[in-house]
Amino acid sequence: MSQTRRIIICGGGVIGAAIAYFLSRRGAKPVVVERHEVAGSASGKSGGFLALDWCRGSALDRLARRSFALHASLADELGNPWGYRRLDTFGGVAAESGGVRSRPGRPWLSERVTITGRLGSPETTALVEPRAFTTGLMRAAEVNGAELRRGIVVDLVRSPTGAARGVVLESGEIVEGDGVVIAMGPWSIVASRWLPLPAVYGFKGHSLVFRTGDAVPAEALFLEYEEASGEMLTPEIFARADGTVWACAVSSTASLPVDPADVTADEGAHARLEALCRAVSPAIAAAPIVARQACFRPVTEDGLPLIGAVPGLDGAWVATGHSVWGMLNAPATGEAMAELILDGTTSHVPLRHFSPGRLKAFAGLRNQSS
Ligand SMILES: Cc1cc2nc3c(=O)[nH]c(=O)nc-3n(C[C@H](O)[C@H](O)[C@H](O)COP(=O)(O)OP(=O)(O)OC[C@H]3O[C@@H](n4cnc5c(N)ncnc54)[C@H](O)[C@@H]3O)c2cc1C
Incomplete structure (x- = not known):
């Protein structure tokens, strides 16, 4: 198959950017169409935590292990502007009730925290700053000849034989190519109006970023936290290479807005998370907040991503539904998608578990389309 194929990728999140990068490395000409901004949604706001073997025993294991290795090599090859670092994980x-002084031996934490075990080492856990990772991959793809277009994809263009050959933008413009990839994260459900795709749902999470300088060592922390009310939260707190700490704990069932630019935090969610962070860490308690964030991760019916050809439609592929492991699994997804599109098969990770055809196509939005 020709390596100079022009592939239209809908969505400039980490999955779209990774596919663009790996296609461009093979000499193809990807065109990423993004409606809001590259890394403007979950791919710029997530934790960026990576683990070698936390998907052990699940269908994701090979994808995760290949991705963990690719993260290390991508950081080497592309100069690591995204602060890739190995770290210890506890x-x-x-x-909420309990001593506020620093813990002996681990002064960035308060006496309220009891460490119960080591979950990962620098050999098995790592971290990236997700916005810099996503935009870094997109920039590297552009250096290789990829194109980034601003626009809202609203429909598919088909060839006379019915194959996918491009997309229609809300402006009326048509962007043509040799094939189309849907990588719109939770908004991929909108594409089920144009092609037979299983449903993808959005699950909302809130996060805060604190500027802590060098007060917190290279550690990631997964806690079970009891609020004074008795409610339990499961915060994740990650110390980044750029002198910030990212923390999340509060998720919600709020519905996905049509426009990614309209995602806002639930009332009180950030205040609750801030109180938790300041309670568990004197270093965080003394640090200014540099970002208050909310975003939606894409989830499928069975919890596994959709990665592969859209059944019954030549020239159409999908890559989405990566849920809590989208940052980790983006590189191996990008690599496998580039192989599938250009070679018709994959060499590192088999995609059978992620075949879009395993789930029923979602028809719920079709009646609403104009
Ligand atoms: C709170 C939180 C913490 C997380 N932490 C981690 C973590 O530590 N490690 C990890 O591996 N994963 C983590 N994740 C998961 C990870 O962030 C996601 O799986 C990943 O970002 C999904 O990437 P995506 O490219 O599929 O979607 P998105 O990032 O949502 O990107 C989709 C893009 O498509 C664009 N788009 C939508 N509609 C259209 C349209 N019609 N036309 C053109 N463009 C369109 C959007 O504007 C958006 O930019 C976390 C997620 C959340 C919510």
């Missing part, structure tokens, strides 16, 4: 318990 689990623990904490309660």
